[in-house]
Amino acid sequence: MESLLRFPGNKQLKFLRVFSIAVLASICVSFVLSQYLWSPPVIPLSGGETTVSNRTHQGFGQPAPNLSEKELALHIEGDRAFEATFVTAPALVNAGLGPLFNNSSCVACHVGDGRGMPAKGNLLVRVSLPVGHSVGANQPISASGTNKRQSSLFASQPQASVTLGNAPPVPRLGTQIQDQAVFGVKPKADVEFEFQEQSGTYGDGQPYKLRSPVFKITLPDGKPLPNNVLTSPRVPPPVFGRGLLEAIPEKPLLPLPTLMTTIETGFQVSQIAYGMYARKL
Amino acid sequence: MGSRPILLFSIGTSFFVIASLLISSCGSSDAPSATVSSGTSNVAATDVKFDPQILNDFVDKVVIPNNNLFAERAKALSQAIDGMVKSPNDETLKNAQKAWFGARTAWEQTECFGFGPADSLGYDGSLDTWPINETDFKAMLKSGQSLTADSVSKMKETEKGFHVIEYLLFGNEKSRKHTDLGQRDLKYLQLLGADLAKVASDLATSWSKGIEGKPAYREVLATAGTSDNKVYPTLQAGAEEMVQGMLDSLDEVANEKMGKTFEEKAPKLAESRFSFNTLTDMKSNLQGSQNVYLGSFPDANTSGKSLSAFIAQAKPDLDSKVKAEFKSAMDAIDRIPDPFEKAILDPKAADSIKTTQAAINAVRETIEKQVKPLVVQS
Numbered sequence: 082m083e084s085l086l087r088f089p090g091n092k093q094l095k096f097l098r099v100f101s102i103a104v105l106a107s108i109c110v111s112f113v114l115s116q117y118l119w120s121p122p123v124i125p126l127s128g129g130e131t132t133v134s135n136r137t138h139q140g141f142g143q144p145a146p147n148l149s150e151k152e153l154a155l156h157i158e159g160d161r162a163f164e165a166t167f168v169t170a171p172a173l174v175n176a177g178l179g180p181l182f183n184n185s186s187c188v189a190c191h192v193g194d195g196r197g198m199p200a201k202g203n204l205l206v207r208v209s210l211p212v213g214h215s216v217g218a219n220q221p222i223s224a225s226g227t228n229k230r231q232s233s234l235f236a237s238q239p240q241a242s243v244t245l246g247n248a249p250p251v252p253r254l255g256t257q258i259q260d261q262a263v264f265g266v267k268p269k270a271d272v273e274f275e276f277q278e279q280s281g282t283y284g285d286g287q288p289y290k291l292r293s294p295v296f297k298i299t300l301p302d303g304k305p306l307p308n309n310v311l312t313s314p315r316v317p318p319p320v321f322g323r324g325l326l327e328a329i330p331e332k333p334l335l336p337l338p339t340l341m342t343t344i345e346t347g348f349q350v351s352q353i354a355y356g357m358y359a360r361k362l
Numbered sequence: 363m364g365s366r367p368i369l370l371f372s373i374g375t376s377f378f379v380i381a382s383l384l385i386s387s388c389g390s391s392d393a394p395s396a397t398v399s400s401g402t403s404n405v406a407a408t409d410v411k412f413d414p415q416i417l418n419d420f421v422d423k424v425v426i427p428n429n430n431l432f433a434e435r436a437k438a439l440s441q442a443i444d445g446m447v448k449s450p451n452d453e454t455l456k457n458a459q460k461a462w463f464g465a466r467t468a469w470e471q472t473e474c475f476g477f478g479p480a481d482s483l484g485y486d487g488s489l490d491t492w493p494i495n496e497t498d499f500k501a502m503l504k505s506g507q508s509l510t511a512d513s514v515s516k517m518k519e520t521e522k523g524f525h526v527i528e529y530l531l532f533g534n535e536k537s538r539k540h541t542d543l544g545q546r547d548l549k550y551l552q553l554l555g556a557d558l559a560k561v562a563s564d565l566a567t568s569w570s571k572g573i574e575g576k577p578a579y580r581e582v583l584a585t586a587g588t589s590d591n592k593v594y595p596t597l598q599a600g601a602e603e604m605v606q607g608m609l610d611s612l613d614e615v616a617n618e619k620m621g622k623t624f625e626e627k628a629p630k631l632a633e634s635r636f637s638f639n640t641l642t643d644m645k646s647n648l649q650g651s652q653n654v655y656l657g658s659f660p661d662a663n664t665s666g667k668s669l670s671a672f673i674a675q676a677k678p679d680l681d682s683k684v685k686a687e688f689k690s691a692m693d694a695i696d697r698i699p700d701p702f703e704k705a706i707l708d709p710k711a712a713d714s715i716k717t718t719q720a721a722i723n724a725v726r727e728t729i730e731k732q733v734k735p736l737v738v739q740s
Contacts, residue, residue, distance in 0.1 A: 138478075166491055174630055192481070264505075265501060
């Protein structure tokens with residue numbers, strides 16, 4: 082008690098003096114530091130100059146903010162085509178739908194340029210025969226890439242809309258079921274699905290429920306799709322950012338396509354109509 | 363000075379340096395938000411906070427009354443078609459056409475809130491797909507294929523909705539006579555009317571009560587920023603959605619519906635060319651955006667706390683500017699001679715179209731560059 086109330090002695094006064102000088106000095110130093118050394122932090126943008134700040138339903142549909150006028154015009158032109166609804170010829174506008182199709186516009190599936198829904202019209206079903214089915218079971222894919230006989234099989238199957246090396250097309254269906262057709266034409270199959278729910282319990286006793294789709298695919302003759310046909314239902318993925326892939330020059334990728342480099346690099350190069358992209362295997 | 367004062371000096375200095383650095387780094391943590399959103403603007407945020415009541419009133423005083431009016435008028439259209447099917451004559455055809463215009467005006471005003479259920483549940487597609495597939499539905503009408511509510515519901519979106527009904531009721535260039543329509547045409551028309559009324563009613567329900575086990579979109583938007591709202595994690599996100607809806611609609615009117623059709627001098631691109639209603643469609647779109655800004659729906663006499671009031675509080679000049687720009691756009695569109703399908707081919711009308719396009723783009727730009735940043739940063 083006594084010691085706390087004591088008038089500051091010589092020693093304490095000296096401490097206080099030194100301390101106040103320290104405080105003044107520190108204020109000066111930190112002022113200088115904050116002015117010259119501490120520039121406000123810039124939060125890195127996830128997409129660099131292409132970052133879009135828009136979290137509305139149109140977020141995925143925005144062009145990159147740094148496009149030139151010419152690039153923006155190109156974007157708008159592409160966007161119009163992506164949103165255009167196509168109809169059966171003859172027609173004044175957007176003629177050329179069908180005779181077989183999955184939907185009549187890109188955006189009808191890639192809703193708002195984002196993910197589509199697991200719903201009729203949005204999802205599509207890829208089909209194939211088991212690998213090597215038409216070339217003899219267990220025959221490995223040769224080192225030069227796709228098995229030669231399999232490639233020639235693709236050539237003889239113009240209806241194969243997707244030619245994945247390991248997915249031999251199904252006769253009369255190709256590799257993607259086109260479940261819609263213009264008036265007077267029969268679709269390739271009727272695709273219906275239902276969700277089934279399974280319940281179970283985790284190790285710690287917590288119950289869970291899992292929902293999975295069960296497909297019912299019926300061929301035009303009324304018969305179900307044969308059991309040996311492999312099916313792969315797909316939900317439309319978001320489609321923004323493809324321009325970034327397009328911007329990658331082809332040259333450094335071109336030496337990659339053989340299976341050997343694929344194994345070495347872990348990348349597979351696919352060439353598509355308007356450019357090419359590599360994807361990690 | 364002994365070693366102790368020096369120690370004290372350095373401890374004191376470093377303490378304050380560190381403290382002040384910490385403070386300055388904390389203080390500048392809101393600076394980056396301006397850096398991040400620099401894509402949208404360099405408008406400084408104000409202290410005025412966005413009032414959640416604005417979103418509440420947007421849904422209750424604009425969206426829901428507008429959707430309800432549309433559902434009512436879609437039902438009236440379906441009934442007018444029924445009347446015409448029962449006794450096809452000039453008068454019943456006129457009635458049905460009038461009812462189509464009525465439903466159309468209500469619907470086109472909803473365009474600027476076409477997000478949410480209209481988009482994700484496919485209502486917009488069932489109601490208003492363009493262009494229509496004339497080739498297919500004409501072939502279907504010629505065939506013997508059975509025509510039932512079920513067969514119509516399974517048809518493509520390009521074979522139902524407003525514009526197929528429009529085609530059947532008005533014909534090319536508004537030339538329809540009741541004698542043009544045969545029994546199957548009438549049956550088809552009747553089923554399409556009923557389908558439109560059903561979808562319009564579902565759309566209204568999806569906002570007000572919720573549909574297919576989904577929560578009412580009214581709740582989803584009006585509770586933006588509350589802890590369990592997964593769609594709009596912040597109030598600003600909900601508000602931004604509302605503003606984006608206006609921007610989309612204004613852009614579509616100025617640059618697609620009006621711009622592209624005029625640029626290509628192509629009446630075939632005019633959206634409601636069978637009934638010559640394209641100009642009225644565009645006026646309704648513009649009206650719809652203004653409704654959102656002013657937080658009111660004049661056709662049902664409802665109004666509430668508005669985005670305009672928020673802007674007026676934050677930047678009174680900006681609010682006056684937006685209001686004036688909406689007015690110029692409305693005045694300009696009123697000077698375009700009707701029908702738009704003919705105006706685009708008439709050199710004397712070209713100026714009125716260009717002026718309108720510029721006026722709509724002006725208000726769109728003001729909202730995008732000045733209003734939206736204030737809302738997002740509020």
